[in-house]
Amino acid sequence: MGSAGLMKARDKMAAAGVDEVAIETFAHYYRLLEHGETGMIPESTIDPVDMESLADVEVSDEDAAAAIRSTAVIKLNGGLGTSMGMDRAKSLLCVRRGLSFLDIIARQVLHLRTQYDATLPIIFMNSFRTSADTSAALARYEDLPVEGLPLEFLQNREPKLLTKDLSPVSWPKDPDLEWCPPGHGDIYTALRGTGLLDRLIEAGYERVFVSNSDNLGAVPDPRLAGWFATSGAPFAIEAVRRTPSDRKGGHFARRRTDGRIVLRETAQTPDADQAALADLERHRYCSTNNIWFDLAAMKHALDVRQGILGLPLIRNVKNVDPGDKSSPEVVQVETAMGAAVEVFEASRLIEVGRDRFVPVKTTNDLLVLRSDVYDIGQDFVLDQAAVEVPFVDLDSDYYKLVGDFDKRFPDGAPSLRKASSFKVSGDWTFGHGVQVVGDVDLQARAAQRVAGDTVLSSDG
Template sequence: MSAAVAAPPAPAEVIPWELFKTKMDKAGLSEAAQGAFKLNYEQLVRGVTGLVPDRDIDSVQELPRLEALKASAEEGADIKACRRRCCRGCLHPADVPGLLPPACCADLLKQTAVLKLNGGLGTSMGLEKAKSLLEVKGGKTFLDLIAEQIKYTRQKYDSKVRFVLMNSFSTSADTKAYLRKSHSDLLEERDVELMQNMSCKVDAATLKPAEYSEHPDMEWCPPGHGDIYPSLLGSGMLDRLIDDGITYLFVSNSDNLGATLDLDLLAYFAGSDKGFMMEASGVCEREVSDKKGGHLARRKKDGRLMLRESAMCPDEDKSLFEDITLHKFFNTNNLWVNLRKLKATLDASDGVLQLPLIKNKKTVNPRDSSTPPVFQLETAMGSAIECFDDAGAVVVPRSRFAPVKTCNDLFALRSDAYKVTEESTVVLAAPSPPLIKLDDKHYKLVDQLEALAPEVPSLYHCKSLTVKGPVRFLAGVAIRGDVTLTNITETPVELRGRTFEDVSLEV
């Protein structure tokens, strides 16, 4: 996400809101979507930067840990409390502080919906369709694995947990076509699709709606995943879910293979009676590679938890933002929401959550730097943590955060270092996850990767693999320990039937 850019001072003439309203009315945007955009636009006009300096926050040093909660529950749990089609005790015995008496997994699942964010195209990996349709393991796409996880949970617990995909105008058609072919039973269900809204691009010079007659579609942009709240409200889905007895919503990115519906997290969230929780709520101990991700903090003025994204950090505080000993916990975008409390919070704020603005300055045609500059106004769904009086966060295992963001991730995932379980989850099979660094010049895009790695080598015993230059992997290659392979030419070198162990060499 690009750095926050200060807005120009508001022009002397008042920018008529009607210009935006007329445009959004014509596009059929709901009142909730328009209200959310209006809040962002008003912040832009007022010159709100959205920046949060370190002096305004306290770092979060301690949070509840899932492992400790599970241990406490197991010590006092009556494992016979839940035996109706369940194979284990449920995680909320009465003697664990803040939790409900024991209840059945099936009962909780009937009150639960799983929502996967599915609006991204994976353009950074060279994709032009919904990223969830990318094959990731054993001929399965992200969407296949997600759908099979839902079906497995339903069958095992005899409880029809609800399933929702939040699509964008860029991914809806492709996603539904794939579901129609491979999982038609899911597509036929009520409210399986929640459509993301569109947001007007704002002309950076005039603060009026951006215009681009060559490609009018480029006058619009995604509003960020904070749009989930106006989308739920404006579409009527929030009320329909509540009317159907759904109270708990688990939200995660479709490309995060670690973000499965965990019953321990569900039971803890239900028992806590919180309105919002970040993983069982998705917070992990930060690693060096995560230092640019949004982190949790506590706002000094009111003591509330908040999420500070990288675009919200002033330049002078970047070193503090990236200090993983100071800001220890980052947002995995796995969120749990109590829908009844969300509804009450929205009602109390006239249908618009007061999410902090994230401004991105781009050009109206992002592929043409000579076109007029625009502001894209976005929000992050994790920022809602500051909108609830009773929000919380839980530290979860690193395995809960396993997104596939690059071809390095995909290369490792397709190897024997990972396996697909009976539950259609992807788990580490190797002793430790391999660290992969492929040459971006030759492997950055999926089609490049597939051309150079038609057969992914064995990485079961690999600690790290660095590839410099074009190396084409064919059948029978194994990597063990720490290996660096270098090809100084531009012509791919083919490898077949070889084992490399703790070596750095030119091939």
């Protein structure tokens, strides 16, 4: 059974009704922690990686149509948007014309079903906190569920561990804070534990497309489905060229010992290698978290490993109460979904356009998405209408939280189609029809208002 700390963690998970597959997976990583595993990937152990581009790939219309008809879609939807001051599913945020992320995702899928005469089931991986809100929001789409398959399954949860002795933390002030999600790598554990992996295979589906619900660029594209189906690969990830905004994020590389592709996250990079991590010329590609995998290959990989895929450990140290830096330090044991790329010998990477990677992590991203930088067509796919996506940096003292952000843009987002960068320092409120042109940097020490129909430009 292992150490006292592991026994306590097992008992706590079992008492909370956590699935046995998830408990065994947690125990696997707990033992790694006990033996001093950090999950670090030193620069000396990897080389840069190159890959093919979707722009250069030829996929016939027949292959694309056939592939999308045997594809299922999973959206990772467990996030609450707490960093933006939300306490419900982030995907409920309004994007455009009263449509939320969930509305647009549902309509993208319904349109593709009609266009390709495809079943194209969509299933949301929710957390306990996002399940009810998501189900209520999707109830209006009566045609969305596919017979024989659920519209959701739940990600697992695990106890946070005290850094001092790896025992489960106790926090009576808010017992919910004693738990954390195991990272999005939990998708494979949850698919197996819920039986959904077998159900999809039995229903005749061959592959799954997985992406984050806050990335509306991640449409289940038939051309990509066709490329993946004809490649014969068991697993693939869409990648994009890194930009300065991706310097602190993870990247792809090739492991020197066995030549396999690896995904190195920031938390897996030693301090001494942070400069190499940020080197956009050396490590040129980052993950979109848009993933394709073959269902039969995934089932086989899990079966031969007794349900534990063996993704690299991510040891995440935080405070038990993220809002209270004086609260005890804890370890959150996490894995990354994309790290499964190294499990499969024949995994592939493919470079896609930045239009397939439009994540909303901050209100800066939300402003761009709500602006006219993107058009949303009848197929509900984002079409970039601007020559370039502008860099937006809003003062976090006034715009970080969605409630504060909305108060300062009461008449909607300004036009950013002709903007290169838009930086706001201080407390500014914007009227209707404001346009931003070129590089604009607003600064104020007292509250200011930009009148409606004002054109803000770098020329003043």
